[in-house]
Amino acid sequence: MHEAMDVDKTQNNALMWVEKYRPEKLEDLVSQNNIVETIQKYIEQGSLPHLLFYGPPGTGKTSTILAIAKQLYGKHTRNMVQELNASDDRGIDVVREQIKNFASTTSVFGMGFKLVILDEADSMTQAAQAALRRVIEKYTKNVRFCIICNYASKIIPAVQSRCTKFRFSPLQIDQIRSRLNYVIENENVNVTEDGKEAILKLSGGDMRRVLNVLQGCHLAYETIDKEAVYSCTGQPRPEDIRLILDSMSNDEFSTCVEYITGLKTARGLALSDIISLLSELILDINYPNKAKIHIMEKVAEIEYRLCNGSNEKIQLSALVSAFKLGLDMAV
Numbered sequence: 001m002h003e004a005m006d007v008d009k010t011q012n013n014a015l016m017w018v019e020k021y022r023p024e025k026l027e028d029l030v031s032q033n034n035i036v037e038t039i040q041k042y043i044e045q046g047s048l049p050h051l052l053f054y055g056p057p058g059t060g061k062t063s064t065i066l067a068i069a070k071q072l073y074g075k076h077t078r079n080m081v082q083e084l085n086a087s088d089d090r091g092i093d094v095v096r097e098q099i100k101n102f103a104s105t106t107s108v109f110g111m112g113f114k115l116v117i118l119d120e121a122d123s124m125t126q127a128a129q130a131a132l133r134r135v136i137e138k139y140t141k142n143v144r145f146c147i148i149c150n151y152a153s154k155i156i157p158a159v160q161s162r163c164t165k166f167r168f169s170p171l172q173i174d175q176i177r178s179r180l181n182y183v184i185e186n187e188n189v190n191v192t193e194d195g196k197e198a199i200l201k202l203s204g205g206d207m208r209r210v211l212n213v214l215q216g217c218h219l220a221y222e223t224i225d226k227e228a229v230y231s232c233t234g235q236p237r238p239e240d241i242r243l244i245l246d247s248m249s250n251d252e253f254s255t256c257v258e259y260i261t262g263l264k265t266a267r268g269l270a271l272s273d274i275i276s277l278l279s280e281l282i283l284d285i286n287y288p289n290k291a292k293i294h295i296m297e298k299v300a301e302i303e304y305r306l307c308n309g310s311n312e313k314i315q316l317s318a319l320v321s322a323f324k325l326g327l328d329m330a331v
């Protein structure tokens with residue numbers, strides 16, 4: 001009985017939900033309403049500018065341009081759109097040859113301009129971006145470019161100024177909730193209310209993360225509750241963070257280090273995740289300001305060192321030291 005169900009689940013999930021539930025039409029996108037409305041107006045007037053989409057992951061940048069392409073070209077999309085993303089070579093040769101070749105052939109369907117999508121353009125070299133600015137200018141008559149990245153600052157000013165910029169913001173919890181409910185219903189996922197809330201809490205406004213967590217938990221658990229979500233993602237539970245804070249405030253140095261080490265091992269937690277949640281809480285707890293300032297300064301340094309691959313054990317001791325010293329200094 002169980003086996004049959006597992007096979008069924010696996011087949012059902014052969015397709016990644018992030019792809020299965022990629023919005024097909026502009027109307028299907030939750031949030032980013034202003035952006036969609038503005039672009040719709042451009043399309044109605046038949047005068048789409050070059051576009052620069054930027055913003056955090058999983059907020060619909062790639063989905064939006066793919067939906068626009070579909071709306072513009074329908075079944076001719078493959079001939080009218082060239083998509084280049086990070087897995088491709090992004091050197092200057094690609095800009096010079098591939099884009100030029102595509103851009104310089106006129107469209108045979110009499111459908112106006114073609115579209116070049118440069119996804120994850122942050123990873124383009126400066127030289128390739130510099131070459132791009134000439135290409136954009138030269139082919140403006142029959143080609144529109146859509147440049148997509150996480151950080152607009154990584155795109156050279158000359159290219160930025162040739163595009164109309166749209167900032168994609170993290171999705172609001174309510175917007176994510178409606179899409180999440182839709183997928184849960186469609187896939188017959190067995191999820192409890194607190195499981196759903198845990199997924200939303202961990203989303204950080206990233207719809208891709210929501211769908212991946214939901215699919216991962218669905219494969220691993222019969223019923224997705226809060227516990228399942230936290231174990232599946234390896235994220236610290238809010239109550240764990242509160243226990244850690246208690247220990248930092250009340251226990252003696254080595255007891256506190258041992259306690260957190262034990263919790264990390266038992267739950268499989270990463271110190272960087274603990275730190276980012278701790279730092280959200282620090283501002284709200286009733287430590288004296290002087291202590292908070294010292295701790296936050298040290299936490300920022302520890303986080304930076306962790307990003308550069310330093311030893312977790314040493315950094316954990318440094319974290320506890322920061323708390324202890326901060327609290328001592330403030331007395």
Ligand SMILES: Nc1ncnc2c1ncn2[C@@H]1O[C@H](COP(=O)(O)OP(=O)(O)OP(=O)(O)O)[C@@H](O)[C@H]1O
Nearest residue numbers: 018021022029030057058059060061062063207208
């Ligand atoms: N606004 C949205 N409405 C509905 N679904 C969304 C939205 N944004 C993202 N998604 C979902 O998340 C998945 C990832 O979205 P998308 O690829 O568009 O993100 P992105 O902004 O391009 O992220 P990245 O910067 O990581 O490339 C989509 O397949 C879709 O299922």
Ligand SMILES: [Mg+2]
Nearest residue numbers: 061062063119
């Ligand atoms: Mg993308």
